[in-house]
Amino acid sequence: GGNSVNETSSSMRVYVRIRPQNPKEIENNTRSIIQVVDENVLIFDSKEETEPFFFHGSKQNCRDLQKKQNKELNFGFDRVFGCNSSNEAVFEVSTKDIVKSLLDGFNCSVFAYGATGAGKTYTMLGSNTVPGITYLTIVELYKQMEILSSEKEFNLGVSHLEVYNENVQDLIQPSGPLHLREDSNYGVRIPGLSLHRITNADELFALMAKGNKNRTQHPTDSNAESSRSHSVFQLYIRMTNKLDRNLKIMKLSMIDLAGSERGSATGCKGMRFTEGSNINKSLLALGNCINSLAGGLKHIPYRDSKLTRLLKDSLGGNCQTVMIANVSPSSNSYEDTYNTLKYATRAKKI
Ligand code: ADP
Ligand code: MG
Secondary structure, X not given: OOOHHXXXXXXXXXEEEEOOOOHHHHHOOOOEOEEEOOOOEEEEOOOOOOHHXXXXXEOOOOOOOOOOOXXXXXXXXXXXXXXXXXXXXXXXXXXXXXXXXXXXXXXXXXXXXXXXXXXXXXXXXXOOOOEOHXXXXXXXXXXXXXHOOOOEEEEEEEEXXXXXXXXXXXXXXXXXXXXXXXXXXXXXXXXXXXXXXXXXXXXXXXXXXXXXXXXXXXXXXXXXXXXXXXXXXXXXXXXXXXXXXXXXXXXXXXXXXXXOOOOOOOOOOOOOOOOOOOOOHHHHHHHHHHXXXXXXXXXXXXXXXXXXXXXXXXXXXXXXXXXXXXXXXXXXXXXXXXXXXXXXXXXXXX
């Protein structure tokens, strides 16, 4: 059609995941502000009280009569995961087929976006008993590599870093701050970043868990200051064709973003963003890159932050990108959830 700006080879699939209400929200009997309509649609701030948020027999039905009229806004996404969805279910829909893209030679990235406590780390990393989608994706990758093993040879290496206050730190072998280099042959390089060979998904999970312990924000710590680090886990795949020795290098980036509660890059009204103030620069820059890609602009401001410089070769272009927007269903998180849904909606246009 005539609308060619949206028909570039880049694509972003956008999912929303709603976590269950936590014990505190249940105890306070907070109102649920999201109604899941079907697989693709949710209503934010609906007039109706809805079934999925009954939990442990307590009914989340306390309408606040003081409140202004409900917004009752419809949002559509590639998929909406309700509060009963498992990490497996999210994986099946969101990242399983990314493995195919990787083995077809594309860089892929997966972002977990959302406010602190919305479920980003639960989704990406998970725990020993409930592994997250990174682990599940790598298990699938090993399955697919096995199928190809008569034709192809594979070498896998992983790195895990964090971007905190615009400093890049190695999470597996912590050292001083690291610097980014742009290399015309290899894309973005980070001299000094440790790279670790892995031979199965369990080794990867162990490395990730170790890396997360070294995060400025411990994943279970909801301390406001420390929720401003981005965790970037990268998997490099070297795939050699056994017949002609042709080598391809692909990269999968799994990014557990800083909490979006401040400077949420949604351009929400009444908030003024100025550089150097209490804003997460990388999160803001990511939003600007996403908006530029979505608008079909030629100039994408990758250079504006460490995170976007780092992901320049994994965002836009021929990359497969997935965003999982994590939200809480509770009225306590009204603004955060609203901002996250708006940010995710904008990303969908890429
Ligand atoms: P974030 O990383 O976005 O700050 P977390 O992933 O740490 O948030 O989640 C906050 C809390 O909610 C954690 O205790 C986590 O175990 C729990 N949680 C998040 N998502 C889910 C879910 N889908 N099902 C069950 N518990 C969840
Ligand atoms: Mg977290």
